[in-house]
Amino acid sequence: MTKLFEVPLYPYKWSPDQETSAPVRHPVVIIGAGPVGLAMAIDLAQQDIPVIILDDNDKVSVGSRAICFSKRSLEILDRYGCGDQMVDKGVVWSHGRVFFGDRQVYNFDLLPEEGHKRPAFINLQQYYCELYLVERLRALQQEGKPVDIRGGNKVASIDQMDDHASLIIDTQGGAYRIEADWLIACDGAGSPSRRMLDLDFVGRVFEDNFLIADVIMKADFPTERWFWFDPPFNKDQSALLHKQPDGVWRIDLQLGWDIDKEEEKREENVIPRLKQMLGEDVEFDLEWVSIYTFQCRRMEKFRHGRVIFAGDAAHQVSPFGARGANSGFQDTDNLGWKLKLVLEGTAPESLLDSYGLEREWAADENILQSSRSTDFITPKSEMSRIFRDAVLDLSESYEFARPLVNSGRLSVPCVYDTSPLNSDDVDGLPARTRPGSPASDAPVGEEWLSDRLGDGFKLLALGLEIPERSDISGLSVEGISVADSDIGAELRSRYLGDAGAAIYLMRPDQHVAARWTTLDWAQIETALNRAIGKGKAA
Amino acid sequence: MTAHITKAQLRHPDDFYADLLEAHEGRSKAESDAFNARLILLMANRIGDPDELKTLLEAAAKTKHPE
Numbered sequence: 001m002t003k004l005f006e007v008p009l010y011p012y013k014w015s016p017d018q019e020t021s022a023p024v025r026h027p028v029v030i031i032g033a034g035p036v037g038l039a040m041a042i043d044l045a046q047q048d049i050p051v052i053i054l055d056d057n058d059k060v061s062v063g064s065r066a067i068c069f070s071k072r073s074l075e076i077l078d079r080y081g082c083g084d085q086m087v088d089k090g091v092v093w094s095h096g097r098v099f100f101g102d103r104q105v106y107n108f109d110l111l112p113e114e115g116h117k118r119p120a121f122i123n124l125q126q127y128y129c130e131l132y133l134v135e136r137l138r139a140l141q142q143e144g145k146p147v148d149i150r151g152g153n154k155v156a157s158i159d160q161m162d163d164h165a166s167l168i169i170d171t172q173g174g175a176y177r178i179e180a181d182w183l184i185a186c187d188g189a190g191s192p193s194r195r196m197l198d199l200d201f202v203g204r205v206f207e208d209n210f211l212i213a214d215v216i217m218k219a220d221f222p223t224e225r226w227f228w229f230d231p232p233f234n235k236d237q238s239a240l241l242h243k244q245p246d247g248v249w250r251i252d253l254q255l256g257w258d259i260d261k262e263e264e265k266r267e268e269n270v271i272p273r274l275k276q277m278l279g280e281d282v283e284f285d286l287e288w289v290s291i292y293t294f295q296c297r298r299m300e301k302f303r304h305g306r307v308i309f310a311g312d313a314a315h316q317v318s319p320f321g322a323r324g325a326n327s328g329f330q331d332t333d334n335l336g337w338k339l340k341l342v343l344e345g346t347a348p349e350s351l352l353d354s355y356g357l358e359r360e361w362a363a364d365e366n367i368l369q370s371s372r373s374t375d376f377i378t379p380k381s382e383m384s385r386i387f388r389d390a391v392l393d394l395s396e397s398y399e400f401a402r403p404l405v406n407s408g409r410l411s412v413p414c415v416y417d418t419s420p421l422n423s424d425d426v427d428g429l430p431a432r433t434r435p436g437s438p439a440s441d442a443p444v445g446e447e448w449l450s451d452r453l454g455d456g457f458k459l460l461a462l463g464l465e466i467p468e469r470s471d472i473s474g475l476s477v478e479g480i481s482v483a484d485s486d487i488g489a490e491l492r493s494r495y496l497g498d499a500g501a502a503i504y505l506m507r508p509d510q511h512v513a514a515r516w517t518t519l520d521w522a523q524i525e526t527a528l529n530r531a532i533g534k535g536k537a538a
Numbered sequence: 539m540t541a542h543i544t545k546a547q548l549r550h551p552d553d554f555y556a557d558l559l560e561a562h563e564g565r566s567k568a569e570s571d572a573f574n575a576r577l578i579l580l581m582a583n584r585i586g587d588p589d590e591l592k593t594l595l596e597a598a599a600k601t602k603h604p605e
Contacts, residue, residue: 383571390575400583 005127008058009134012152018176025164026052027343029180031155031193034061035126036311036328037186038133041147042080042140043336046455049343050146052178054169058151060134063288064214064250065126067242068322072413072438073329074118075450075510081139082132083118090122091243096225098405100392102232106402107224115490116441117448121410123244125214126325158183158196158307165306182339183307186328189294191313199304203297203367206318206374210292211253211264214244215274218283221249227407229377229392233276238377238407241277248287251277252319254377261291294318296370298363302331303356310335315363320373320408323366330413331359337455337508341532346474351533354421362414369409376406413438416511420535423505423514423527430497439510442490444482449491452480456508457528462487463501464519472521472528507531540593 010033017024028044030037033055044051069077069086077083097107112120140147152171159166165183169176185193194201226241228234237254244250251274255264263269270289278284298315302308311328335355341347379385394401416422416436425434432440441450449460459466459479466479487496496502505513505527514527529535548554562570585591 386571386575387579390572390579393572394576394579398580401579404579 004131005060005062008151009060009131010055010149010151011058012172013150014173015148015150015176017178018171018173023166023177023179025179025181026050027180028052028182028184028339029054029165029167029178030184030186031055032185032187032311032313033057033130033134033149033151034186034188034311035066035129035133035325036313036332037184038130038137039076039080039329040184040186040310040332040336041149042133042136043332044339045137045140045145045147046080047336047340048145049340052147053149054153054155054167055149055151056154060127060130062127063125063212063290064244064248065212066129066322066325067123067125067244067250068121068326068410069124069129070121070322070326070411071116071118071441072411073326074122075441076329076333078118078450079333079455080133080136082136085132085135086124086129087118087122089128089245090124091223091245092119092122093223093225093243095223096227098392098395098407099226099228099231100389100395101230103396105392105396108402115443115488117450118441121322123242123250125244125246125248128245129325155187155192155196158193160197160305160307163306181306181343184335185307185309185313186311187313189312189316191309193307194299194309194313197304197307200300201297201316202300203295205295205297206371206378207257207295208293208318208374208378209255209257209259209261209264210294210319211251211255211270211289212292213251213253213270213274213289214287215249215251215278216247216285216287217249218285221278221282228277229388229407231277233273239277240407249284255291256378265289265291292319296367296374298360298367301356302359303352308335308352308355310359314359315366317363317366317370318374320377320406321366321369321410322408323370323411326411327362327366330362331355333509334359338533347532348534354419354533358414358416358419358421361416361418365414366411373406373408421507421513421531421533423523423530426516428497428499428517429502429515430494433495433504433512433515435512435514437512439506439512440494442494443488444491445486450510453506453510457513457531458506459524460495460504460506461501461519462491462495462503464503466503466519470521472525473532473534475528475532477528505531540597543590543593544597 028051030040030053033053037053041051041053074083077086094110098105154170156170157168164179164181166179187193223243228239231239234253240252242250296317302314310331317323338351338355342349379388391401391404395405419436422435444452457477461481463484465481468479470477499517502517504515507513513531
């Protein structure tokens with residue numbers, strides 16, 4: 001059977017750009033057709049911004065890679081038009097087991113918060129995610145949206161100019177040159193763009209290797225997440241077993257830093273380990289094995305003039321907590337609307353610096369969380385090992401110790417508490433929806449709030465009536481008035497608390513920009529200006 | 539604010555001290571280290587309050603100890 005990742009999805013095709021005498025200038029060029037680059041292109045194309053993706057490959061990625069997609073990513077992908085495909089195909093799980101040494105210390109059932117359209121997370125092979133994004137891109141092309149994906153296009157050099165970037169691209173049909181008003185580098189942790197521009201990639205470094213295997217079970221096996229600390233088959237390291245669609249289980253074996261990668265990857269070394277994990281009598285086929293190396297670090301600045309970095313190219317974390325691809329989608333969600341406003345001249349170019357500030361802040365949070373998980377999973381000193389083992393021993397009999405067990409804290413969206421785009425908060429409204437927060441989903445009548453908010457700036461009025469549309473600062477802002485009868489318990493507890501009414505100014509990426517308990521159009525105008533980078537410097 | 543956290547509260551200090559030593563009786567260094575770690579975690583959970591826990595960590599850190 002031909003595997004999905006063996007089929008060329010966007011093979012090299014000659015482009016008219018390749019024979020013009022002067023290089024063609026494009027508003028936006030994206031480097032890299034991974035999940036982040038594809039998502040970025042969809043975001044921009046949906047806003048009618050002409051965009052080109054360049055990738056030296058022409059297929060989806062090999063192996064399952066980023067398998068865990070968070071609720072926030074699914075909400076973003078809903079707006080990108082592929083949330084349903086992801087959720088329909090993906091695996092939702094809630095049971096798990098934790099093992100320490102040769103014994104199970106406890107099992108758990110995650111009881112996610114009610115009142116959200118999307119589950120807390122799904123498991124899905126990265127290649128499916130990429131496939132759905134490419135299909136969405138093709139559908140947008142069919143609708144006449146200005147988006148093009150060029151496979152077999154390898155960027156050979158990038159020149160930074162004051163008002164654009166100039167690229168030389170190698171193809172099988174020869175090299176050619178194009179220019180980009182804005183260049184977005186989504187070319188992964190090893191980012192050739194970053195190297196070509198000689199930019200830093202610094203931070204606290206944890207060097208580690210993971211053996212990743214996709215295994216097809218031949219018999220029933222429970223849909224559970226199993227995590228091992230210091231198991232007999234992988235002494236002093238960790239192991240993870242996770243269910244994916246198509247009867248494929250994903251296995252991550254931590255190997256440490258000082259290993260012989262080629263030796264570890266050999267089937268005769270992998271199979272016995274897997275048998276020890278799964279049980280001698282469990283029959284399975286090995287679909288894919290790879291060794292994955294990571295470090296925790298980020299670029300000091302995500303924006304360098306006309307070149308902007310997103311996803312792993314800008315920041316890299318350990319796999320614990322699924323903070324790679326998930327934070328990449330938050331990058332594209334943050335950048336898309338800002339770039340649109342800057343390109344159409346509604347917002348100053350400096351608005352793009354807030355992309356850097358907000359997403360650098362988010363990357364620090366992800367690196368902190370991921371570092372803490374790493375410190376628990378791989379204790380760095382004798383005493384940290386003693387405490388780690390004490391937590392795990394206690395967790396067998398005492399529930400209080402289980403929240404201390406850290407095998408990864410699942411990606412949740414960052415609250416941009418320090419963002420210059422936020423307006424001052426008012427008293428009396430719930431903390432979880434304070435300015436800078438991502439919108440918490442909730443049922444609104446027969447609908448979901450996440451769907452109602454959609455794209456674009458919105459005014460959400462709870463228990464108040466506002467116009468369906470208002471022109472403020474050159475922007476047409478849609479008003480969503482929710483009558484008292486449609487305010488359920490979730491919407492009330494998440495957005496009103498004890499207040500009788502509230503107005504929220506929501507950004508296009510569904511983060512709260514400002515909120516009030518009374519309607520004041522002057523304050524709304526000030527807050528909107530601030531949210532598009534026209535506010536006075538704080 | 540911190541004084542009430544570190545003031546004397548043990549009702550029977552000699553009994554507690556004797557119990558603590560007895561608990562370590564016959565244990566190897568590694569077993570005692572593991573026991574202490576479990577005890578600290580149980581006590582920390584019993585205290586719960588993050589400010590109190592920080593105060594206790596600071597009190598332990600700044601107490602002089604001959605090297």
